[in-house]
Amino acid sequence: MRADDERRSYRWVILDDLRASLVVFLVALPLCVGIAVASGVPAELGIVTGIVGGIVAGAMPGSSMQVSGPAAGLTVLVAEAVHAYGLAALGVITLGVGVVQIVLGLLRLGRWFRAISPSVVRGMLAGIGLVLVLGQLYPLLGATAPASTPGKVGGLPGALAAVASTPSAATSAAVGVATLALLVCWEWTLPRLRTVPGPLVAVALAAVAAWTFRLPVATVEVGALFDALIIPDRAALVRLADVALLGTTLTIAVIATAESLFSAAAVDRMHDGPGTRYNAELVAQGAGNLSAGALGAPPMTAVIVRSSANVRAGGRTRLSPVLHGVWLLVFAASLPDLLGVIPIPALAALLVHAGWKLLDPAGLVRALRADRAEGAIALVTAVLIGALDLLTGVLAGFALAVVRTAWWLSHVEVHWTRTDDDDILVRITGNATFLRLPQVLAKLDRVPPGARLRMDLSGLRHLDEAARGALDAWAADRRRTHGAVLTLAPPAPDPAPA
Numbered sequence: 414m415r416a417d418d419e420r421r422s423y424r425w426v427i428l429d430d431l432r433a434s435l436v437v438f439l440v441a442l443p444l445c446v447g448i449a450v451a452s453g454v455p456a457e458l459g460i461v462t463g464i465v466g467g468i469v470a471g472a473m474p475g476s477s478m479q480v481s482g483p484a485a486g487l488t489v490l491v492a493e494a495v496h497a498y499g500l501a502a503l504g505v506i507t508l509g510v511g512v513v514q515i516v517l518g519l520l521r522l523g524r525w526f527r528a529i530s531p532s533v534v535r536g537m538l539a540g541i542g543l544v545l546v547l548g549q550l551y552p553l554l555g556a557t558a559p560a561s562t563p564g565k566v567g568g569l570p571g572a573l574a575a576v577a578s579t580p581s582a583a584t585s586a587a588v589g590v591a592t593l594a595l596l597v598c599w600e601w602t603l604p605r606l607r608t609v610p611g612p613l614v615a616v617a618l619a620a621v622a623a624w625t626f627r628l629p630v631a632t633v634e635v636g637a638l639f640d641a642l643i644i645p646d647r648a649a650l651v652r653l654a655d656v657a658l659l660g661t662t663l664t665i666a667v668i669a670t671a672e673s674l675f676s677a678a679a680v681d682r683m684h685d686g687p688g689t690r691y692n693a694e695l696v697a698q699g700a701g702n703l704s705a706g707a708l709g710a711p712p713m714t715a716v717i718v719r720s721s722a723n724v725r726a727g728g729r730t731r732l733s734p735v736l737h738g739v740w741l742l743v744f745a746a747s748l749p750d751l752l753g754v755i756p757i758p759a760l761a762a763l764l765v766h767a768g769w770k771l772l773d774p775a776g777l778v779r780a781l782r783a784d785r786a787e788g789a790i791a792l793v794t795a796v797l798i799g800a801l802d803l804l805t806g807v808l809a810g811f812a813l814a815v816v817r818t819a820w821w822l823s824h825v826e827v828h829w830t831r832t833d834d835d836d837i838l839v840r841i842t843g844n845a846t847f848l849r850l851p852q853v854l855a856k857l858d859r860v861p862p863g864a865r866l867r868m869d870l871s872g873l874r875h876l877d878e879a880a881r882g883a884l885d886a887w888a889a890d891r892r893r894t895h896g897a898v899l900t901l902a903p904p905a906p907d908p909a910p911a
Contacts, residue, residue: 426729433728434736436610437480440722441467441737442744443616444767446633446752447760448483451549452491454503454711456633456752457641459483460745461710467738470701470713471731475694476677478684480719480734481701483711485767486672487665489544491711494661498652501709504645505652508706509662514670514699523674523691530814533807534675535773535780536791537668540798540806542771545764547799553593553761555585555630562799581629588630589758589765592619596766610722612763619759633760635752638745643709665712668807673698673715680720686729718767786817825849825873827856836865842872847879857887865897 441463449459466481494506517523547565551558556572559565575582592615599611623630652658677689694715702712723733745752777795781788790813798806825843832838839860845853860866868888870876876884888898 427732429727429729430732431736433723433726433733434740436726437719437723437728437733437737438740438744439613440610441480441482441719441741443612443755443760443763444485444716444718445483445741446635446755447763448485448488449711450633450757450760451485451488451545451764452483452711453495454491454500455641456635457638457745457749458503458643458708458710460638460741461642461708462705462713464738464742464745465705465708465710466701466713467734467736467741469704469738470697470715471734471738473693473697473700474690475697476680476689476715477686477731478680478720478724478728478734479673479677479689479694479715480723480737481673481698481713481715482719484669484672484714484716485545485764485771486538486541487669487712487714488764489541489548490661490665490668492548494665497661498658501643501645501649502652502658503711504643504706504709505649506658506662506665506706507702507710507712508645508650509653509659510666510669510712511699511701511703511706513663513666514695514702516699517670518692518695518699521692523670523693523695530790530811530818532780532787532790533794533810533814534671535776536794536810537798537807538771539773539777539791539795542768542773543795543799545768546772549761549764549768551761552631553586553589553758553765555579555582555758584628585630585756585758588619588623588628588756589762592616592759592762593766596762616755616759616763619756620754623756623759624754628756631757633752633755633757635749638749641709644707645709669702669712669714670695670698676715676717676720680715680717680724684724790814790817820848822846825853827853829860836867837861838867838869840869840872841884844875845873845880845884846875846877850880850883853880854883854887862895865899866891866895867899867901869901871901 442460445459445463446456447459449456449462452459463482466483470481471479491503495503498506544562547562548558550569551565551572554572554576556568556575559568572582576586577583595615595618596611599607599614622628623632653662673694674689674691677691677694681688698713698715705711705713719737723737726733728734772795777788777791780791790810793813794806794810796806797809822844825841825845827839827841829837829839837860839857841853868884870884888900891898
């Protein structure tokens with residue numbers, strides 16, 4: 414009887430995963446195409462990354478609920494890499510990302526990525542979202558986007574003016590704005606309606622309208638799936654010795670790894686199943702990128718949009734992500750012509766919506782209100798990513814986070830009181846380091862003269878050599894000018910490293 418119950422339960426699990434995989438497939442299909450087009454990559458290669466992310470990364474141990482594929486968070490970096498090195502180098506970069514991730518996973522460094530400052534992550538995502546929104550507003554309006562962020566900001570008035578004077582631009586804007594409005598409104602519809610993915614509904618309706626009314630809008634160019642593959646050869650692999658290309662590879666690897674593991678932490682809070690094994694998940698992501706790179710496709714990450722759709726749709730095991738990859742393969746191989754009717758303004762609207770969520774202006778405001786220093790780090794990181802580039806912004810954010818942490822860890826307070834016997838008691842608490850020496854000495858210089866001064870250092874958690882020397886010098890000077898100084902319980906110096 415127990416065996417029958419177990420078989421019945423197993424069948425229900427398979428059915429749940431089957432239903433969830435179909436939902437995730439419908440969410441992933443337009444995102445794979447849209448992210449690829451926004452990255453300057455053929456739509457077919459975006460689908461290849463989705464297929465590999467489902468079948469390869471999804472089948473490996475790590476996280477049972479995550480779904481991997483091309484991510485909006487890598488769009489800017491991939492577009493810059495394709496522009497700088499050419500489409501033929503993309504597979505090599507993705508291969509390199511996979512190798513880095515596998516090595517990090519085997520070295521069991523996966524959990525260390527969770528130690529990245531949340532303010533830097535928030536700023537990184539906001540900066541990527543800002544660049545994504547600014548870049549995708551142009552295809553939404555039927556225009557060509559300038560190369561630089563300042564150019565994109567300055568060119569918006571001209572693109573908007575063209576909508577009023579050019580029929581094709583007006584049609585493109587109408588399709589894009591209508592798609593964007595539907596995506597926003599779909600989140601407020603009835604729960605039963607929301608079981609159908611909003612991106613699928615919005616893009617499908619836009620495609621039907623463009624095809625039915627023969628609207629003059631640009632559409633996705635899709636060819637045969639297997640003809641789009643760009644297998645890296647030996648000459649392409651040698652390009653990994655290029656320092657600039659290697660730097661791009663490492664940057665994408667770090668950001669893809671961080672995004673995947675942050676997604677894993679978020680998805681784990683959404684379900685009651687087994688938690689993510691971070692090092693195993695990192696190896697799985699690396700294997701997926703290794704496989705995608707061998708086919709010339711862009712890099713992948715675990716994607717929170719698809720992963721959350723998997724959880725909400727009732728996915729139970731890794732079968733759901735794997736099947737979603739199978740459905741992508743079957744659809745792209747057998748019905749590629751259907752993708753050719755999708756309007757580019759609709760995909761641009763999809764990515765503007767995704768970019769706005771990454772930008773999350775309300776979240777930035779809340780961060781500033783909750784902690785001005787942390788919020789400022791996020792804001793500076795986002796602005797620098799938008800104005801300069803992603804690597805500069807992230808490195809600046811890390812530097813600010815380290816400085817802020819060091820400043821906070823060196824927090825020290827100086828209080829003095831006069832005792833009943835007219836002695837002066839000075840208490841110093843916290844962490845006395847060279848960073849706060851000017852403030853400490855300034856407060857000590859304001860201590861009034863007295864018959865005897867007692868300096869209580871027992872409340873210090875740390876006293877570095879610079880602070881110890883300065884306090885000794887101040888006490889010696891005080892003895893010469895005002896009399897006795899008694900130091901109480903100074904902490905022992907840290908032992909020297911062996």
